[in-house]
Amino acid sequence: MSRRRLLTTVIGSAAFYAIPRIATAKDYPSRAIKFLVPVSPGAGTDSVARVMADYLSRKMKSTWVVENQGGASGQIATQATARSPADGYNLMLGYVSTHGTLPAYRKVPYDPINDFTHIAMIGGAPNVLVTNMSGPETFEEFLEQTKKNPGKYTYASAGVGSITHLVFEGLKLGTGINVLHVPYRGLGPGFNNMVAGQVQFAMPGLAGALPYVNSGRLRALAVSGSQRAPLLPEVRTLKEIGISDFETVQWLGIMGPKRIPGEITQALWSAVDQVLGEKEVKDRLANEGIATMPMTQRSFSGYVSADLAHWTKIVNSQGLREA
Structure with missing residues (x-):
């Protein structure tokens, strides 16, 4: 083999191994999953995240690491998730504030619909x-x-x-x-x-x-x-x-950055769906005032879009939009 050809082969091999591998359902998950929670520890939203992380760790045989990142009404954690690698190892607990009321009320540094993979609904509670x-x-x-x-x-x-x-x-x-x-x-x-x-x-x-x-x-x-x-x-x-159009709930769900591979999204959705079917999980969430709301990934994505539209209508009707 010529020196030039050998050098080209070595460089090409190095470049191949330098490219981050995109996880597939076959080997996913192979390491811990970061689960970002956009509130401080101890709040009701945090408690729901920890219940889900506990059971999903067991179900998927891979640790879900809960990381609290409060501040700016959840904007910091939500933006961080939107900018993270779409590999299935960077997820967050999205909820009505981060993807509904806040972006309806003011300009936020992310698109609550197009910057995310809406993976699975967990549940919600009424006001x-x-x-x-x-x-x-x-x-x-x-x-x-x-x-x-x-x-x-x-x-x-x-x-x-x-x-x-x-x-x-x-x-x-x-x-x-x-x-x-x-x-x-x-x-x-x-x-x-x-x-x-x-x-x-x-x-x-x-x-x-x-x-x-x-x-x-x-x-x-x-x-x-x-x-x-x-x-x-x-x-x-x-x-x-008799007050119409008032079925609003404080919902919570699992999200990741956009373009997570479909088979990984499906693996995550399936794990969440199975966990939400367990009586012990339902009971623990019920103690937090949360009723489970299992739905397909497509339905969850549609739900988030409809909820954002609902709050936007209220903000516009009441003249509340922050400049």
Whole structure:
């Protein structure tokens, strides 16, 4: 072999091995999977991520490493996922805020639809309309009081553009009431002020509302889901009451960057689907207020798109879009 030909062969071989191998379903997963969670440790969303990581590690025989990366309402972790290698080893827990309410409200550094592979839905929880114990006792009384006194009452949210902000704006749009927004940095301080009577209403997620409702510090007037919440079976849905277009839930699902190979996406979806079918997993998620919502990957992708459109409509109708 000539020196030139030998050199060409060596360089070509080196280039071949320098190209990162694209994983296939045959050898996937062959190492740990990073599971990015866009909230701080300890929150309800984080708890759901850890339940799923635990069971998926066992199912796929490969460790799912939960990595919390809060900040900027989830934008930092979401952008990091969008820019990561599409190899199936860089995933995130996407949810209604990162891929729904926030991009509807303001410009974010990623496209919630086209920058991601929407792999599998996990489940969701309704929002709960709550008031303090000196407030109205029924939803009908809530409507009567707020309509008779426009601008007198206030509602708390976990921040501008959050699900707890936009879901109440959706309620205002659907009922014609005028209740003033009081944003907090998280609903913890808002709950305290509600109990003290300084703010009258809020629409937290089910998990956040339950400790206050069950202890008698707040009263639940309605839930936003398509059916009654098993943990609050006596509380009617807004749809039951007659408020249309109010089947919104605080959903969560598993996502990765765009262009993850189809057979790897299918392997991930299949593992999630099997895990969600286990009674123990359903029970653990139910303790977090989450009802499982298994669906096909195509259906999940469609769900995310429809949810973004829903929140965008509310933001535009209420003139809330941040410049």
